[in-house]
Amino acid sequence: MDGLNIPLNHILLVSSLLFAIGMLGLMIRRNIIFILMSLEVMLNAAALAFVAAGAHWGQPDGQVVFMLILTVAAAEVAVGLGLVLQVQKRFKTLDMDHANRMQG
């Protein structure tokens, strides 16, 4: 822990930035692959916040949750890529705006 003492606030700032970038990507990207990647970024932003908090208070819980988030992300990617394949198959495109048939 010596020599590399980064204040918690900074890490949380980076985490928030990552989260905002991911969310922005989610909102403005149309390609479904990029949307998935943006999701990953957001997940990792949250994970970073947990790890930083765990390190700050010297508790293992942060890393435990990080492991959980990693698992969730892996599962999400597995399902997500399956969906991507289906989208490609059906719409012959990866543009999410074309998959808008569930509208009122």
Added chain:
Amino acid sequence: MSETIWLIPLIPLLSSVTLMLFGSRLKPSQIGMLGVASVGIAALLTLLLAVEFMQNQQVIQLSLWTWMEVAGFAPGISFYFDGLTLVMMSVITGVGFLIHLFSTEFMEKDPSYARYFAYLNMFVAAMLILVMADNLLLLYLGWEGVGVCSYLLVGFWYQHNANGHAARKAFIVTRIGDTAMALGLLLLFTQLGTLDIQTMVGEANQTWQVGDTIPLIACLLLVCGAVGKSAQLPLHTWLPDAMAGPTPVSALIHAATMVTAGVYLIARTHGLFLLAPTAMTVVAVIGITTSLMAAFTALMQTDIKRILAYSTISQIGYMFLALGVGAWSAGIFHLMTHAFFKALLFLGSGAIIHCLHHEHNIFKMGGLRTRMPVTFWSFMIGSAALAALPMTSGFFSKDQILLQAYQLPDIGPALWAAGLLGALLTAIYSFRLVFVVFFGKANTEPDKDTGWRMAVPLSVLCLLAMVGGWFMIPVSEVFPASDGSHPAHWVEYVSISVPIVGVLLAYFIFYSGRLKIDGLANSTLGKSLGQFWFSGWGIDWLYDHLFVKPYYGLANMLKGEPVDAIYGLIVALNQTFNHWLSVAQSGRMRWYLASMVAGLILVITLAANLSGGSL
């Protein structure tokens, strides 16, 4: 015989049911045989009954079974037979039999021969139940029964829309009177606890004084029923339209029997009417007004059957006048003679219509005297009786009515004078009919003369119309005796001479042409008055605008379901909201996301602000 009077209505009823069920499998000759024979047997049984009654003058009360029993109310299927019933039954079965026989030739070519006789037999059965009923409820059953049969027979040729319309009109207009009559029955039952006619009248005489209000109301309600059924003002408009039915039907139902049911009802319950002198005056005034109104209208008609229809209304007006002045037996006597000569006239017109390719307009006939001699003599005798020329049957009955009306205190002479005016008009319009149809030059050639099945009923009715006035109807036990005094001789002389004057007027106007009325008829007043009378005093027009049109307007308004509109508003509101919300459901993921983020930011900002910075 007295134990078997129930057979008399039963036989036509059975025949009717048989014809309804198996009519399509029978040959026309068998149908005619069954239809005529059933009424013929009923007529024979009535004749036997009449012979027996003439010997022992015994009133028969026969209770078959209890119809229903609810809380002390137990009307029976029971019959009451006295002189009045006998007169009615004789008319129904006797004239009915002749008309049935006539029908076999008149309706020969009709494809619905069996249906016709089924209805006609059912009518006879219902009418017999009406006059034989011991209590007012059973009478009401027969009353509605004849109404239904009238409806079915007026609309017999239902393929034409107008006939169906006439049938509905006949049914609905009489229904107005019947509703009032049903109310009258309910009132009588709640007040007296019975509907049995004899018991009821006895009770009424013990309970009420002459001039009390309740018997007056009850009587007026009964009069409403009678007015509807007997086509008196203001419910008479259905009868001229009812001429849409086959002519023998008009003869049987709309001249001889059913339309006189109202007269019978009042005569049967005369014990009640004696307690309500005001109701009797109302009856007399209705009768004489209707009589004059219809006579003026008949003067202008050109359709042979409509002339006879208005004449029927007018003659029933005389019967009402008789009942109203307390000349009960004269009223019933006129009912009987009218049945004879009006059935004769209707059957005669039926023969003309039958032989003249269904021509109804009298001005397209003419010169039929030599070509259809039997019909000509029928019409001569029938019209003479209708006009009450001396020695015919109509003379005796109408004379009695007028003389008894004259003796009524106060309004008596006025009623008598109005009745005389009616008699004058009657003579004019009936002989106008004779002169126009049978004399002059022929406009349409008859393609055949009447066959024997038409000639025989006409001849028998001719005889009855001539000598019917000599019959003594056995009703002296039924009605209170009149005082038997006679008015001054000049009254009688005037009564006798007025119809003769009428016939002479008709002769000079319509036959010799010596009396010119063209100038009078073509003047403005004459024209508009003639048009007014032709339209039946505009009463149809009035009812059309007063009741029918507003009713249709209301129905049209309700067709749009104004009450449902409130619930419709709720539906519309929901649909609008639904529309707005479903616009948000665009199917675009990024939109959802963006709105979620925006919402999230909004919530967090709010929470941060509201918590006062402690977050």
